[in-house]
Amino acid sequence: MEDVHGRSGLAFPMTLVVMQGLILIIWTLYGSYAPDAEGTAPSPSSSSYTATTLYQSWLGVHIMMLFGFGNLMTFMHRHGYSASGYTFLVTCLGLQWCVIMYAFWHGLLGEGKLRGPTLDMTMLFQGDFGVAAVLISFGALIGKISPTQLMVLCFLEIIVYAASEAFVSEVLRAEDVGGSMVIHTFGAYFGLASSYVVTLPSMVLDGLDKENRASYTSDMFAMIGTLFLFLYWPSFNAGLLDSATNQQERALVNTVLSLAASCLATFLFSKGLRGHFSMVDIQNATLAGGVAIGSTCNMELGPGGALMVGLAADGFGWREGMGEEEEEE
Amino acid sequence: MEDVHGRSGLAFPMTLVVMQGLILIIWTLYGSYAPDAEGTAPSPSSSSYTATTLYQSWLGVHIMMLFGFGNLMTFMHRHGYSASGYTFLVTCLGLQWCVIMYAFWHGLLGEGKLRGPTLDMTMLFQGDFGVAAVLISFGALIGKISPTQLMVLCFLEIIVYAASEAFVSEVLRAEDVGGSMVIHTFGAYFGLASSYVVTLPSMVLDGLDKENRASYTSDMFAMIGTLFLFLYWPSFNAGLLDSATNQQERALVNTVLSLAASCLATFLFSKGLRGHFSMVDIQNATLAGGVAIGSTCNMELGPGGALMVGLAADGFGWREGMGEEEEEE
Amino acid sequence: MEDVHGRSGLAFPMTLVVMQGLILIIWTLYGSYAPDAEGTAPSPSSSSYTATTLYQSWLGVHIMMLFGFGNLMTFMHRHGYSASGYTFLVTCLGLQWCVIMYAFWHGLLGEGKLRGPTLDMTMLFQGDFGVAAVLISFGALIGKISPTQLMVLCFLEIIVYAASEAFVSEVLRAEDVGGSMVIHTFGAYFGLASSYVVTLPSMVLDGLDKENRASYTSDMFAMIGTLFLFLYWPSFNAGLLDSATNQQERALVNTVLSLAASCLATFLFSKGLRGHFSMVDIQNATLAGGVAIGSTCNMELGPGGALMVGLAADGFGWREGMGEEEEEE
Numbered sequence: 001m002e003d004v005h006g007r008s009g010l011a012f013p014m015t016l017v018v019m020q021g022l023i024l025i026i027w028t029l030y031g032s033y034a035p036d037a038e039g040t041a042p043s044p045s046s047s048s049y050t051a052t053t054l055y056q057s058w059l060g061v062h063i064m065m066l067f068g069f070g071n072l073m074t075f076m077h078r079h080g081y082s083a084s085g086y087t088f089l090v091t092c093l094g095l096q097w098c099v100i101m102y103a104f105w106h107g108l109l110g111e112g113k114l115r116g117p118t119l120d121m122t123m124l125f126q127g128d129f130g131v132a133a134v135l136i137s138f139g140a141l142i143g144k145i146s147p148t149q150l151m152v153l154c155f156l157e158i159i160v161y162a163a164s165e166a167f168v169s170e171v172l173r174a175e176d177v178g179g180s181m182v183i184h185t186f187g188a189y190f191g192l193a194s195s196y197v198v199t200l201p202s203m204v205l206d207g208l209d210k211e212n213r214a215s216y217t218s219d220m221f222a223m224i225g226t227l228f229l230f231l232y233w234p235s236f237n238a239g240l241l242d243s244a245t246n247q248q249e250r251a252l253v254n255t256v257l258s259l260a261a262s263c264l265a266t267f268l269f270s271k272g273l274r275g276h277f278s279m280v281d282i283q284n285a286t287l288a289g290g291v292a293i294g295s296t297c298n299m300e301l302g303p304g305g306a307l308m309v310g311l312a313a314d315g316f317g318w319r320e321g322m323g324e325e326e327e328e329e
Numbered sequence: 330m331e332d333v334h335g336r337s338g339l340a341f342p343m344t345l346v347v348m349q350g351l352i353l354i355i356w357t358l359y360g361s362y363a364p365d366a367e368g369t370a371p372s373p374s375s376s377s378y379t380a381t382t383l384y385q386s387w388l389g390v391h392i393m394m395l396f397g398f399g400n401l402m403t404f405m406h407r408h409g410y411s412a413s414g415y416t417f418l419v420t421c422l423g424l425q426w427c428v429i430m431y432a433f434w435h436g437l438l439g440e441g442k443l444r445g446p447t448l449d450m451t452m453l454f455q456g457d458f459g460v461a462a463v464l465i466s467f468g469a470l471i472g473k474i475s476p477t478q479l480m481v482l483c484f485l486e487i488i489v490y491a492a493s494e495a496f497v498s499e500v501l502r503a504e505d506v507g508g509s510m511v512i513h514t515f516g517a518y519f520g521l522a523s524s525y526v527v528t529l530p531s532m533v534l535d536g537l538d539k540e541n542r543a544s545y546t547s548d549m550f551a552m553i554g555t556l557f558l559f560l561y562w563p564s565f566n567a568g569l570l571d572s573a574t575n576q577q578e579r580a581l582v583n584t585v586l587s588l589a590a591s592c593l594a595t596f597l598f599s600k601g602l603r604g605h606f607s608m609v610d611i612q613n614a615t616l617a618g619g620v621a622i623g624s625t626c627n628m629e630l631g632p633g634g635a636l637m638v639g640l641a642a643d644g645f646g647w648r649e650g651m652g653e654e655e656e657e658e
Numbered sequence: 659m660e661d662v663h664g665r666s667g668l669a670f671p672m673t674l675v676v677m678q679g680l681i682l683i684i685w686t687l688y689g690s691y692a693p694d695a696e697g698t699a700p701s702p703s704s705s706s707y708t709a710t711t712l713y714q715s716w717l718g719v720h721i722m723m724l725f726g727f728g729n730l731m732t733f734m735h736r737h738g739y740s741a742s743g744y745t746f747l748v749t750c751l752g753l754q755w756c757v758i759m760y761a762f763w764h765g766l767l768g769e770g771k772l773r774g775p776t777l778d779m780t781m782l783f784q785g786d787f788g789v790a791a792v793l794i795s796f797g798a799l800i801g802k803i804s805p806t807q808l809m810v811l812c813f814l815e816i817i818v819y820a821a822s823e824a825f826v827s828e829v830l831r832a833e834d835v836g837g838s839m840v841i842h843t844f845g846a847y848f849g850l851a852s853s854y855v856v857t858l859p860s861m862v863l864d865g866l867d868k869e870n871r872a873s874y875t876s877d878m879f880a881m882i883g884t885l886f887l888f889l890y891w892p893s894f895n896a897g898l899l900d901s902a903t904n905q906q907e908r909a910l911v912n913t914v915l916s917l918a919a920s921c922l923a924t925f926l927f928s929k930g931l932r933g934h935f936s937m938v939d940i941q942n943a944t945l946a947g948g949v950a951i952g953s954t955c956n957m958e959l960g961p962g963g964a965l966m967v968g969l970a971a972d973g974f975g976w977r978e979g980m981g982e983e984e985e986e987e
Contacts, residue, residue, distance in 0.1 A: 016926050020919070024969070028962025037907040038958070051907030052896075056385050056714050059889060066885050084881055088940065089925055092918040096965070119911050119961045147925075223413055224553075224882075227395050231388060238381075249366040249380030253448050260421040261349070267418055267476075268345045282417065300367070303448045304357025307425070311353070385714050552742055553882075556724050560717060567710075578695040578709030582777050589750040590678070596747055596805075597674045611746065629696070632777045633686025636754070640682070 011148045019155055023096045030116030031100075037120040053243070054121040060235030061128045065091050068229035069135040083142060086150055090138065091131050094154050098130030099123045101162035109163075110170040125240050132236075133161045133183050137191030144195065157190055177251065178237035178294020226283045230259055233290040237297045251297040254306040255290065258297075261310030262289025269314070288313040340477045348484060352425045359445030360429075366449040382572070383450040389564030390457045394420050397558035398464040412471060415479055419467065420460050423483050427459030428452045430491035438492075439499040454569050461565075462490045462512050466520030473524065486519055506580065507566035507623020555612045559588055562619040566626045580626040583635040584619065587626075590639030591618025598643070617642040669806045677813060681754045688774030689758075695778040711901070712779040718893030719786045723749050726887035727793040741800060744808055748796065749789050752812050756788030757781045759820035767821075768828040783898050790894075791819045791841050795849030802853065815848055835909065836895035836952025884941045888917055891948040895955045909955040912964040913948065916955075919968030920947025927972070946971040 032038070036051070069087060100117045107115025117123070134154045145153065165182045168174050176182050238251035266285035292313030293306065301309065361367070365380070398416060429446045436444025446452070463483045474482065494511045497503050505511050567580035595614035621642030622635065630638065690696070694709070727745060758775045765773025775781070792812045803811065823840045826832050834840050896909035924943035950971030951964065959967065 013926050016922065020922055020926075020969075024919075024962060024965050027965055028960070031961040033908060033911070033958070033961070037904055037911055039904055050711060050901045051904075051910060052711050052715060052901055053379060053381050055892065055896075055907075055910050057381060059718070060388070062889055066889065085940070088921060092922045092925075095918055096915070117961070119915070120907055121910060124911060124914060231391055231395065234384065238384075243379045243381055246366050246368055246380075249384075249449055250362060252380060252384050252450060253362075253366055253453060256453060257425070257448070260424055261353075263417060264345065264349055264421045267421075268342050268349075282414070300362070302357070303360040303362070303446070304353060307353050307356055311349075382708060382710050386710060389717070560720055560724065563713065567713075572708045572710055575695050575697055575709075578713075578778055579691060581709060581713050581779060582691070582695055582782060585782060586754070586777070589753055590682075592746060593674065593678055593750045596750075597671050597678075611743070629691070631686070632689040632691070632775070633682060636682050636685055640678075 009148075012146075012151075015148050015151050019093065019097075019151060023100065026100050027096070027117065032116060032118055034118040034120035034123065051121055054125075054239070057235045057239035058121055058124055058128070060232035061125065061132075061239060062091075063228055064232050064236060065128055065131050065135060068225045068232070069132070069139075086138070086142075086147060087135060089147065090134050090150065090154050091128075093151060094131040094134050094158055095124070095127040097155060098127040098158045098162060101130070101158055102126045102166070105162045105166035106170060109166045122240065129165075129179055129183055130158045130161050132179070133157060133187035133190070136184060136187030137194060140188070140191035140195045153194060157187075157194075160190070161186060176295050177241060177298050178255075178291070180291050180294035184291045184294070222283065226286055229283070229290070230263070230286045233259060233286070237290070237294055241298055247298040250300070253303075254297045254301055255293050257303060257306040258293035258310035258313070259286060259289040261307040262286065262292070262314045265311050265314035285314050338477075341475075341480075344477050344480050348422065348426070348480060352429065355429050356425070356446065361445060361447055363447040363449035363452065380450055383454075383568070386564045386568035387450055387454055387457070389561035390454065390461075390568060391420075392557055393561050393565060394457055394460050394464060397554045397561070398461070398468075415467070415471075415476060416464060418476065419463050419479065419483050420457075422480060423460040423463050423487055424453070424456040426484060427456040427487045427491060430459070430487055431455045431495070434491045434495035435499060438495045451569065458494075458508055458512055459487045459490050461508070462486060462516035462519070465513060465516030466523060469517070469520035469524045482523060486516075486523075489519070490515060505624050506570060506627050507584075507620070509620050509623035513620045513623070551609075551612065555615055558612070558619070559592070559615045562588060562615070566619070566623055570627055576627040579629070582632075583626045583630055584622050586632060586635040587622035587639035587642070588615060588618040590636040591615065591621070591643045594640050594643035614643050667806075670804075670809075673806050673809050677751065677755075677809060681758065684758050685754070685775065690774060690776055692776040692778035692781065709779055712783075712897070715893045715897035716779055716783055716786070718890035719783065719790075719897060720749075721886055722890050722894060723786055723789050723793060726883045726890070727790070727797075744796070744800075744805060745793060747805065748792050748808065748812050749786075751809060752789040752792050752816055753782070753785040755813060756785040756816045756820060759788070759816055760784045760824070763820045763824035764828060767824045780898065787823075787837055787841055788816045788819050790837070791815060791845035791848070794842060794845030795852060798846070798849035798853045811852060815845075815852075818848070819844060834953050835899060835956050836913075836949070838949050838952035842949045842952070880938075880941065884944055887941070887948070888921070888944045891917060891944070895948070895952055899956055905956040908958070911961075912955045912959055913951050915961060915964040916951035916968035916971070917944060917947040919965040920944065920950070920972040923969050923972035943972050 066087060099119065102123065103115045103117040107113055134157050137153065137157060138150065141150075141153070161182070164186055168176060168182050234252045234255040237255045238248050241248040241251055262285045263282060266281045270281040289310040293309050296309070395416060428448065431452065432444045432446040436442055463486050466482065466486060467479065470479075470482070490511070493515055497505060497511050563581045563584040566584045567577050570577040570580055591614045592611060595610045599610040618639040622638050625638070724745060757777065760781065761773045761775040765771055792815050795811065795815060796808065799808075799811070819840070822844055826834060826840050892910045892913040895913045896906050899906040899909055920943045921940060924939045928939040947968040951967050954967070
């Protein structure tokens with residue numbers, strides 16, 4: 001039986017070959033560039049839009065995936081090394097797969113027919129959003145599943161994620177610009193549900209708790225991850241919004257204010273209730289502030305409203321967090 | 330009495346609640362979006378300007394605040410952990426407060442009346458400039474003041490900083506694009522002055538010097554901070570300049586050349602006078618080269634002129650620095 | 659005789675003074691801003707182009723130089739500290755020098771006359787491309803040459819690099835958008851050739867192999883470097899392409915897909931042939947995937963084609979890599 005580091009067996013290479021093979025065949029037979037990435041004609045989009053601008057925002061999201069989400073997990077000292085590698089694995093696999101599923105479900109639910117995947121910067125955004133959902137789920141499963149199981153999780157979750165996302169936007173026609181519902185909440189519950197199913201009994205009995213403590217080095221890496229999350233969250237929330245109207249700028253500044261308020265509130269709770277600053281708390285506050293403002297960040301909340309969303313998010317987050325009582329050295 | 334880590338007392342939470350409460354009330358009652366972040370009409374600005382472009386430059390400044398300025402301080406090994414946390418605290422608090430003060434003083438000195446704060450990407454730049462001044466002052470005070478005192482410093486310094494900045498630009502009508510005078514010089518002297526006033530006697534008597542030495546890990550983090558300063562300083566100097574004329578590009582390339590020359594000169598002095606490369610020297614050279622070119626970076630210095638500014642900056646910086654004689658392991 | 663850390667002798671400061679002096683004189687006497695960085699008139703370029711957009715892409719390339727290329731080398735534990743410093747040295751020196759050589763050779767081979775260097779964001783790109791070639795060569799020489807020898811290598815290699823690059827583009831009129839041939843292949847062979855010539859015999863006899871092993875900390879820094887390479891490689895390949903046509907967006911998405919496929923394939927080989935994940939393999943895969951797609955990234959390969967390039971690149975890379983048999987703790 002494969003252990004958590006997946007050191008033996010043919011399961012991993014065979015699973016990877018099958019998945020990458022399937023993805024390659026679909027992209028080769030049915031895939032194409034989107035119109036704005038094809039041919040040599042001038043870009044059909046407006047002059048205020050360039051691929052580079054979109055690419056820079058996407059870079060921020062990609063940095064969040066590889067650094068932020070990966071390094072939050074390296075907090076768990078012993079898992080640090082594998083957590084970063086597994087994040088890489090999920091990102092490379094999920095990105096390719098999620099663009100296919102996005103086209104499939106949006107074609108089916110939106111136009112009632114099958115549609116091949118198209119490729120441009122916007123689709124890379126959609127691909128990373130699916131990766132985000134899987135990485136959030138992975139947070140509930142780290143140390144409990146093998147690399148092979150992680151790939152299977154990634155493959156299956158993205159099918160369900162893309163169906164859910166297409167249902168919300170094509171059928172319900174609901175707006176969820178920052179993906180608070182379809183990405184973050186979905187990913188969290190999918191991960192919790194999976195953790196009841198996919199568990200290696202030997203690992204749970206093993207003393208995992210003692211591996212969950214912080215060291216100076218892993219704290220520092222977690223800090224780097226937290227800073228990147230804090231820095232690039234506005235890219236995540238506002239990157240795909242129309243830059244020709246004012247709502248993109250509003251989404252950016254609302255997210256920045258909400259994050260600042262949420263983190264300040266955490267300094268309050270962290271010292272008030274624990275007696276000292278905790279790195280974990282700042283991480284949780286960043287996540288809470290970014291997710292809370294996500295769905296409404298493009299609306300006219302007013303600066304005061306954005307601050308209140310951040311402050312409230314942190315209050316709620318703390319009611320959850322205190323149960324865990326993370327202890328640092 | 331609260332110690333330097335602020336482990337006891339109600340002073341910290343109460344100060345934070347009062348400050349964040351005051352800021353929240355002002356933003357809610359008097360704050361609003363700037364025209365380019367309000368409504369759903371197309372952006373009034375020219376087509377070559379998008380909020381995302383400005384946001385990307387602002388991101389560089391924000392990275393400098395959280396990584397560069399914070400990690401320079403982590404050079405002091407034992408303070409590394411708290412220095413990063415305190416940088417976070419100052420950034421979240423100062424950003425919100427400085428935009429309010431900016432509107433207040435520019436309204437008073439520029440238009441002779443009170444003005445409520447407005448929010449858009451440009452204002453987030455102005456907010457981070459105030460944060461920069463406080464973080465520079467903090468460099469002279471680290472290890473000597475408690476978190477509560479740091480918040481009070483942040484609150485008061487930003488009032489004076491914003492008044493000074495508004496006076497220079499509205500009354501003197503002087504140009505200081507990179508903020509060399511109103512941000513860097515102001516912050517340094519404010520910090521030096523404060524260090525005579527706000528000092529915990531017990532901490533100074535304590536053997537701080539032995540905590541000031543480098544370790545391999547903290548050196549590496551200082552290196553990361555230095556690299557980010559070196560990389561993003563052009564964003565700091567040129568981010569707010571008009572991109573419709575050529576002066577923004579000139580400011581960018583002038584700053585890049587000045588930084589390169591300043592760092593090369595440091596390799597010379599560092600080896601020539603010390604006999605080996607010192608990480609601290611490269612940090613100081615980056616700061617010197619970036620600050621020196623700041624006020625004049627948009628002018629037609631010529632490429633040779635930009636190089637000379639960087640080389641000269643480093644020479645002057647070294648006369649100061651040699652007194653310290655930092656020793657590394 | 660100067661040792662590998664260059665602790666003694668006047669060779670280093672004198673070499674640096676002569677080189678920086680020569681560069682300063684050339685820039686001062688013959689250098690000028692390019693038209694788009696001069697004067698106060700509106701930028702002559704199209705409205706969809708701004709200096710900031712180009713600057714953001716260039717930042718990615720600069721990050722690759724300072725973080726990625728530097729930290730790949732820190733994998734070698736004992737050299738980590740000096741490798742980062744030397745990368746800094748090469749970047750600051752090579753950037754200034756390569757822009758001069760670019761103008762010289764393009765003037766000579768393209769227009770048949772001498773041309774003074776011009777400065778704008780595009781030229782900073784060209785400067786960093788030369789730095790990339792030197793850093794690649796340095797990878798074959800680390801631990802074997804002194805800082806002084808490194809500066810001489812940088813100076814000479816850039817003369818040859820710029821001549822080769824100008825020959826390919828001006829005389830052969832061949833397109834090599836990502837520089838796979840003129841930068842990466844050139845740099846690798848120049849480094850290999852140099853390693854036969856410039857070697858300190860004492861260092862080679864010394865037990866360098868035992869310094870070549872990984873530690874947890876240096877692995878983590880290598881991981882950060884790898885992530886930055888993976889993230890910013892699209893900037894390297896597509897940054898200078900015309901954003902008014904669709905080929906820039908195509909180059910961006912092709913590079914992203916190729917990198918993802920190349921890294922996935924490495925997970926396969928790394929586990930299949932070694933039995934565990936290796937950080938070095940992911941680094942090599944990123945390099946292989948980015949270089950392989952470089953020359954053709956703007957062409958209409960189709961999404962499937964881009965994936966195949968990445969997968970094939972990794973296969974070839976592995977045939978080379980297995981000979982080394984890097985061992986990790």
